[in-house]
Amino acid sequence: MSFSEQLSTLFAKYNVIDAFWTNVQLTFWAAIGAFVLGSILALMRISPVPSLRAAGTAYVHLVRNTPLTILMTLAILGVWTQFQLSLSSNFETNFFLYAIIVLAIYHAAFVCEAIRSGVNTVPTGQAEAARAIGLGFMPTARYVIFPQALRGSITPLGNTLIALAKNTTVATVASVAEASGMMKSMIEFNSDLVFMIFFVFAMGFVVIVVPIGLLTTWASRKLAVKR
């Protein structure tokens, strides 16, 4: 069998596109979850209430310093098997949802820090002006600080999204059928094509990650607040 024949039978047998589609879906839903949770955490960390600030800080430090692999294992072997907490009656959907939740929880800490670093780019005069016209904490945050802070945090947010897209491979710990697990079984059964298989999967991630990077660079320049 020639090399190209081997390749075509290999890719007819394994649905690589499907596996990558799972990674894209994980990225999409976890990104939404991480953004919502991360914004709440950022709001907590810049609020005047000491206990909320402490809780936000504790969350960020605890989650950011724990490896994602441990969080994923904790969710499956710790929460799922020990507490019998099922998120769906369907086995596959259950693990898929677990993976999304863990990815969202983990990356929310980074989203929070990204937004906070964006808040730091807003000059004090903006908040002072908002208070001078009589806005309280929430209106100041919502109408004056956050819109500018978000524009300033596009680059770190984009970096977080890239990290998230790559980290979806860790969902293999939660036995989600995604790209890294498929690559492993493909190489195990076709070890003579190991380079080709690695190259295909690596390029798959390049195709996902590079456009996100280009898009966020473009957006951060386009939406930059002129000061």
Add this chain to the structure above:
Amino acid sequence: MNRKVTTSSSVLFDVPGPKAVARTRLFNILSVFAILALLGYIGYVMHRQGQLEADKWTSLFSGNLWANYILPGLWNTLKAALISVVTSVAFGVFFGMARLSPLAPVRWFGTIVVEFFRAVPVLIMMIFFWLFLGKFSVFSPQQLPFIAVVLGLTLYNGSVIAELLRSGVHQLPKGQGEAGLAIGLTPWKVLTSILMPQAMTAMMPSLLSQFVVILKDTALGYIISYPEVLASARRFGSGEGNILQMLLLAALLFIVINFALTLLAERLSKFMSSRSNVEIKHADGVPGEVDDPRPKTEMMFKIPKA
């Protein structure tokens, strides 16, 4: 760009008056109750499932656990992390300089290598090396996962460090490179003895937070059967029936070590700011990804064409 940057806590609120103090105190009490209620609920659920029973926790302090599981696992974790730190820095310095080279083909090669390894997930690389090197009988099967972990971590983190150094060099004042050329140094000498040392200083805090990433990512070795601390915690937990407690212990170990490293990075950045003229880049945002540098001094050490 030397605008005064305020800390986020002072941006949103002034010195509060008596009314605001009272309101903040009320919110504070309410949120303390909310946080306690949440923690209490988690405790209640754990109690209901029998996770709080003493025998599930006492083995955390047993000599058997630490001597035969946790310490050997932790040693493997630290071994992989320390070796990867050394190889990543070497890789990063090499490819960082390649990306700054006056020779265009060398620059292109550096760019392709660095961008490729930054885009590919570390786990994909680890699985590849693990299975690929297993085809040859160069390494013993016990060594394979270790080699794969170190290779995967080196290629990714080395590429990030290369980018860090490049952006560090680009953020230096233009005069540094020009002065070097003016006193007759070759572009290579300017890069190695003037620009790189200063870039290293400026990027030291970011470099240290990259070491946190390396330490954390050694846990990926668990997936390719490297006997690191997560694997040993799991092994002990499945035997004793307290897997949840063991995984929490493994997480705690990482948190403590990483927290110490982060503190060191902050101290170092303060210390170095007071000692050096170089603007120290504070490590914030997302470790593992480098902010897009706005080059002040693109290719400044290239000899201008007459």
